[in-house]
Amino acid sequence: MEITTKKITSLRVEHITKRFPGVLASDDISLSIGEGEILALVGENGAGKTTLMNILMGLYQPDEGRIIINGEEVRFRSPNDAFAAGLGMVHQQYMLVPNMTVLENIALGYKQAWSLFKLDLAMVRERIEEISKKYGLHVDPDAFIWQLSVGEQQRVELVKTLCLGARFLILDEPTSALTPQETDELIILLKRMASELSIIFISHKLQEVKDLSDTITILRHGAVVFQGNTTDHSPSDIAALMTGHEVELPLNEEPPCDGEIVLNIKDLKVKSDRGFLALNKLNLSIRSGEIVGLAGVSGNGQRELAEAINGLRKVESGEILFYGEDLANRSPHHVIEAGMGYIPEERNTEGIVPSFSIKENLILKDASHPEFSKHTFLRNKEIDKNATDLRIKFDIRSPNISIAAGSLSGGNIQKVILAREISRKPKFLIAVYPIRGLDLGAAEFIHRQLLEKRKEGIGILLVSEELDEILDLSDRVAVIFKGEIQQVLNRKDANRRSLGILMAGVKDDQNI
Numbered sequence: 001m002e003i004t005t006k007k008i009t010s011l012r013v014e015h016i017t018k019r020f021p022g023v024l025a026s027d028d029i030s031l032s033i034g035e036g037e038i039l040a041l042v043g044e045n046g047a048g049k050t051t052l053m054n055i056l057m058g059l060y061q062p063d064e065g066r067i068i069i070n071g072e073e074v075r076f077r078s079p080n081d082a083f084a085a086g087l088g089m090v091h092q093q094y095m096l097v098p099n100m101t102v103l104e105n106i107a108l109g110y111k112q113a114w115s116l117f118k119l120d121l122a123m124v125r126e127r128i129e130e131i132s133k134k135y136g137l138h139v140d141p142d143a144f145i146w147q148l149s150v151g152e153q154q155r156v157e158l159v160k161t162l163c164l165g166a167r168f169l170i171l172d173e174p175t176s177a178l179t180p181q182e183t184d185e186l187i188i189l190l191k192r193m194a195s196e197l198s199i200i201f202i203s204h205k206l207q208e209v210k211d212l213s214d215t216i217t218i219l220r221h222g223a224v225v226f227q228g229n230t231t232d233h234s235p236s237d238i239a240a241l242m243t244g245h246e247v248e249l250p251l252n253e254e255p256p257c258d259g260e261i262v263l264n265i266k267d268l269k270v271k272s273d274r275g276f277l278a279l280n281k282l283n284l285s286i287r288s289g290e291i292v293g294l295a296g297v298s299g300n301g302q303r304e305l306a307e308a309i310n311g312l313r314k315v316e317s318g319e320i321l322f323y324g325e326d327l328a329n330r331s332p333h334h335v336i337e338a339g340m341g342y343i344p345e346e347r348n349t350e351g352i353v354p355s356f357s358i359k360e361n362l363i364l365k366d367a368s369h370p371e372f373s374k375h376t377f378l379r380n381k382e383i384d385k386n387a388t389d390l391r392i393k394f395d396i397r398s399p400n401i402s403i404a405a406g407s408l409s410g411g412n413i414q415k416v417i418l419a420r421e422i423s424r425k426p427k428f429l430i431a432v433y434p435i436r437g438l439d440l441g442a443a444e445f446i447h448r449q450l451l452e453k454r455k456e457g458i459g460i461l462l463v464s465e466e467l468d469e470i471l472d473l474s475d476r477v478a479v480i481f482k483g484e485i486q487q488v489l490n491r492k493d494a495n496r497r498s499l500g501i502l503m504a505g506v507k508d509d510q511n512i
Helices: 049-056 079-084 102-109 121-135 150-163 180-193 206-212 235-243 302-309 332-337 347-351 380-393 410-423 440-455 467-473 496-503
Strands: 010-020 023-034 038-043 064-069 072-074 087-090 168-172 198-202 215-220 223-229 261-271 277-287 291-295 317-322 340-343 428-432 459-463 476-481 484-490
Touching (some): 010 049, 023 198, 023 215, 023 223, 038 049, 038 206, 038 235, 049 168, 049 198, 079 087, 102 150, 121 150, 150 168, 215 235, 235 440, 261 459, 277 302, 277 459, 380 410, 410 440, 440 459, 440 467, 467 496, 476 496
Parallel strands (some): 038 215, 087 168, 168 198, 291 459, 291 476, 340 428
Antiparallel strands (some): 010 023, 010 064, 064 072, 215 223, 476 484
């Protein structure tokens, strides 16, 4: 693939229709974007946003309709055709090989560095450094993908796309794993990049849609329901157009919690995948009926903490006291049976078994329980009823409960995980980015569920980089930096500025 230098001055899709078994994913969609323009594409989970972009990138073929670039109709039979035309996409579900380095992943598609007998990795490294410096996107070329946090992997995807010469950029939920500061920086970066290329920006974060985009297209059930200038509409207007009703995120307005301490973490030391201490003498306690928000920049030990509590990562030293029992280095099965609920960071590899059906994923932790099995035989009627009820309650959008969970959109996969974990009636819940990739309507529902669990006396550790989410829901906010708790603030003392400063590693109270 040659890196194109030709600008894309206009792109149009006309009357695009795409059907899957039981689903009309794209219903006669038309939209256009001009040179240097940023178009926001928004809609609820399952509205057809990612399907449309996959058609634009040659991953799917439309049943009807056409794509026109610079006035000429094009047909992309594969992503290579789209790359050659100057289109690049950063997917919501990352297209990276986990057991290869950043350098090797980018080299896979960088055909200029390939010759008959060898691969010029030095050329690829030089290109990465050039792009990183130009756009302020730092990545470690020698790090393995599996060692990186979700946010770091996202930066690798963006660098990879730019390295391959994209002149038209499609971003699918690009800020879902970024801190507010990183998000602000990305918005500034993308606005600057718009002088060189056009951008389609898919997001559920409507304030970012307002801050970044020039125009907006709203999809509902696979069809366009609105197109116009972003400046003419408030975030609440956009949310109402997306969902068909007014949306208002709930707030935790209950008095401070005085329940017993149910999770008490003492001097916890845990190593990262790279061998250094990701958690260094971390201390944190959470009461029953209390939501503690864990705020921090991605990669500061949040993942290691959640995995250590759930028996998925070795504890070097320290205690994880859960209702008085030390769970350090106990098996995941033991932790589950003790009453721990867990919404993991990486939903596709840790939250579900993609090849299993929705109904099977909904009983993953309880398949051996009497409710769903008898004498080692599964009780299919009960399993089907459980899945049907949860599918309705959590608005999981799928043709039926028997399709593979991995075929769902990212947001609907998240709903499957949430439905399973919340419906199990856990004694405690660890929720890592619970609304990542969810539309505003789904986020409203999930937040109400978490607050309802709080009222039932369940303690919740809420890990999020969304400061609005943490401030809306938390009783107390713990800020993590380089594996240590910087400070724990009561809700009344926490704000975006104070948390942002602590997340950057500043402990001096006078600066807060």
